[in-house]
Amino acid sequence: MTLPTPETPRPAEPPAAEAPAAPPSAEPATEASAPEPQVQEQTAEPATYSAPEVPGPAPVAPANAAPAPAPEAGRLPPVMAPAAANPPAASMTPPPAPGPQFSSGPQYAPGPQFASGPQFAPPGATAPIPAPPGPRRPSKAGVITLAIALTVVALVAGTFAYLYTQAADDAEAKAAEIEDLLAAEEDLKAENSALVSDLAGLQLTADDYEACQTAFDAYNSLEYEGEINPDAENLEELFTDEYIEYQGELAGLYQEVIVACSP
Numbered sequence: 001m002t003l004p005t006p007e008t009p010r011p012a013e014p015p016a017a018e019a020p021a022a023p024p025s026a027e028p029a030t031e032a033s034a035p036e037p038q039v040q041e042q043t044a045e046p047a048t049y050s051a052p053e054v055p056g057p058a059p060v061a062p063a064n065a066a067p068a069p070a071p072e073a074g075r076l077p078p079v080m081a082p083a084a085a086n087p088p089a090a091s092m093t094p095p096p097a098p099g100p101q102f103s104s105g106p107q108y109a110p111g112p113q114f115a116s117g118p119q120f121a122p123p124g125a126t127a128p129i130p131a132p133p134g135p136r137r138p139s140k141a142g143v144i145t146l147a148i149a150l151t152v153v154a155l156v157a158g159t160f161a162y163l164y165t166q167a168a169d170d171a172e173a174k175a176a177e178i179e180d181l182l183a184a185e186e187d188l189k190a191e192n193s194a195l196v197s198d199l200a201g202l203q204l205t206a207d208d209y210e211a212c213q214t215a216f217d218a219y220n221s222l223e224y225e226g227e228i229n230p231d232a233e234n235l236e237e238l239f240t241d242e243y244i245e246y247q248g249e250l251a252g253l254y255q256e257v258i259v260a261c262s263p
Helices: 138-223 239-262
Strands: none
Touching: 138 239
């Protein structure tokens, strides 16, 4: 597919030379004598004009359609020349001449239009929306497996509960036994204290008895070693010095017996 060759625009003609203005007169100008400035109007050639493209949805062109022809330059609206200014007054400086007119750039034919995306069919009658599927029923094997697992869990839980109950009962029995042992220990301590006191008393009693027995044996074993004169005519002959010493020693042993054997 070939594109049409765009026409080369014709260059605009240069504007005509502006006529020189007359030198100002030394005399004061009046409305009657002041000549009106000559303003030469410039004719401009009609220039080519390209219409701006407005962005919009690109139409879908069929595959076998020919490209759109380029617009001709002669059919475009001409570029209007600037309107001539009002003639200036006599006391005013004439406005500058308009600048040269330039032609627009070269015209190019638009390229082929392509589809911007997939084309959808227009909305129409739609089928009813299907309902979501229901919950899936468990299989028989899954139900049996679940029942076996629940049974095993129940048995394990029951075993642990029984063991826990037995351990709790044993702990309570041991706690009661420990309390009984502690109470018996307290009783034994009290009884032992009483026995120790009794033993101390018995020890004192035994010591006292031994002392008493020793003192009594000493008193009983003391004998007079001298001779008594049964034919003595007076007490002086009867109670000699040895006998008096014996009686004094015997009296001392008797006092020791009294002290040792007293409760």
